[in-house]
Each structure stands twice: as C-alpha cells, then as structure tokens.
Amino acid sequence: MQDAITSVINSSDVQGKYLDTSALEKLQAYFASGELRVRAANAISANAAQIVKDAVAKSLLYSDVTRPGGNMYTTRRYAACIRDLDYYLRYSTYAMLAGDVSILDERVLNGLKETYNSLGVPIGSTVQAIQAMKEVTASIVGADAGKEMGVYFDYICSGIS
Numbered sequence: 261m262q263d264a265i266t267s268v269i270n271s272s273d274v275q276g277k278y279l280d281t282s283a284l285e286k287l288q289a290y291f292a293s294g295e296l297r298v299r300a301a302n303a304i305s306a307n308a309a310q311i312v313k314d315a316v317a318k319s320l321l322y323s324d325v326t327r328p329g330g331n332m333y334t335t336r337r338y339a340a341c342i343r344d345l346d347y348y349l350r351y352s353t354y355a356m357l358a359g360d361v362s363i364l365d366e367r368v369l370n371g372l373k374e375t376y377n378s379l380g381v382p383i384g385s386t387v388q389a390i391q392a393m394k395e396v397t398a399s400i401v402g403a404d405a406g407k408e409m410g411v412y413f414d415y416i417c418s419g420i421s
C-alpha cells in the first residue's frame with residue numbers, strides 16, 4: 261500500500277533526486293488537509309452503519325434487485341450486499357486518509373469484477389448504491405471532505421465497470 265507521502269518520495273527516488281517544487285507542493289497540500297481527513301474518518305466511523313443503511317434506502321430498497329429473483333433477494337444475499345457496501349465505505353475511508361488509491365487496487369478491486377460477474381451481482385445497481393453512499397457520506401462529513409471521499413468511491417465504481 262502507498263500513501264501520498266511514499267508516492268511522492270518513491271517518484272523522486274527513482275530519479276535519484278531531492279524533492280522538487282511540484283513534489284513539495286503535493287506534500288504541502290496533503291499535510292494541509294490532514295486535519296480534514298482525520299475529522300472525516302472519525303465522522304464516518306461513528307456513522308458507518310447509518311451511512312450504509314441510508315444509501316441502501318436511497319438506491320436499492322424496493323427495486324428489482326430486492327424482489328424474488330433479484331440478486332439481493334433472500335436474507336443471506338441481502339446481508340452479503342450490505343457487507344460489500346460496508347467494505348467499500350471502510351476501504352474508501354482508508355484510501356482517503358492515505359490520499360492514495362493503491363489500497364483499493366490491492367485489497368478491494370483485485371478480481372472483484374470477475375467475482376461479481378460469475379455470481380450475477382448486478383454492476384449497475386452496485387454502482388448506484390456506491391453513488392448513493394457518496395451523497396450520504398458528503399451530507400455527514402461536509403462538502404470538502406465529501407468531495408475527497410468521492411474520488412475513492414468513484415475509483416471503485418470505475419474499477420468494477
């Protein structure tokens with residue numbers, strides 16, 4: 261896993277150089293947003309179950325996926341879906357803290373699209389639920405942190421699309 265700091269240092273290191281102005285500016289922006297990131301992570305962890313629940317109510321409940329024949333139908337599959345959304349929320353929060361997407365590639369997206377396709381999990385409905393989670397999260401953490409969380413939610417959506 262990488263973060264904003266290791267990613268800047270690694271790219272200077274491969275060139276055998278000290279950090280240049282643009283590298284230092286990236287670091288400065290990351291440090292300046294540290295407080296915002298930690299506060300957002302705190303608010304998300306205190307409200308995680310509610311965020312998932314509200315996102316499901318906004319996007320999936322009473323839709324075709326929850327009716328007989330739908331992929332969320334039966335309690336086992338409903339629970340699997342809720343668990344998946346909780347993974348996306350938790351790993352997006354980690355990535356937001358790190359300021360880097362690599363943890364999503366390594367621990368979430370690796371093989372996920374293939375798994376979903378083989379189990380018939382509908383990608384379109386999953387993307388809708390993640391987008392709903394993005395809105396609900398922004399309403400809890402505020403616009404600036406919400407925008408930053410949006411980067412990682414969107415990254416997951418493109419990774420499974």
Ligand SMILES: CCC1=C(C)/C(=C/C2=NC(=C\c3[nH]c(/C=C4\NC(=O)[C@H](C)[C@H]4CC)c(C)c3CCC(=O)O)/C(CCC(=O)O)=C2C)NC1=O
Binds near residue numbers: 331338368
């Ligand atoms: C931390 C990384 C990680 C991820 C991301 C993950 C996802 C994941 N979701 C799965 C299943 C599933 N995922 C869903 C999800 C949904 N169905 C819908 O209709 C909704 C749109 C959607 C929720 C938004 C469902 C219903 C299953 C069970 C499918 C089945 O067994 O038939 C499975 C298959 C194994 C299992 O059932 O546990 C995996 C591996 N597992 C992991 O370890």
